[in-house]
């Protein structure tokens with residue numbers, strides 16, 4: 122069983138890229154149309170990288186991978202971010 126956290130766990134990793142706390146930003150899922158604050162997402166930190174799943178349909182919204190001092194965002198079903 123992998124650890125599951127809520128989207129507040131994204132505050133640190135996402136601020137490394139965006140320079141601010143992104144947990145209150147609205148993310149929209151292309152798969153189910155859910156639009157929720159990133160704080161409401163389901164975060165699995167133990168995968169290779171961090172996997173962020175939609176609270177509506179559980180599809181992978183995006184992933185965050187740290188490598189060589191950089192962070193890579195891989196886009197899944199995330200259709201947009203609205204801050």
Ligand SMILES: [Zn+2]
Pocket residue numbers: 150151152153154155175176177178179180198
């Ligand atoms: Zn969804």
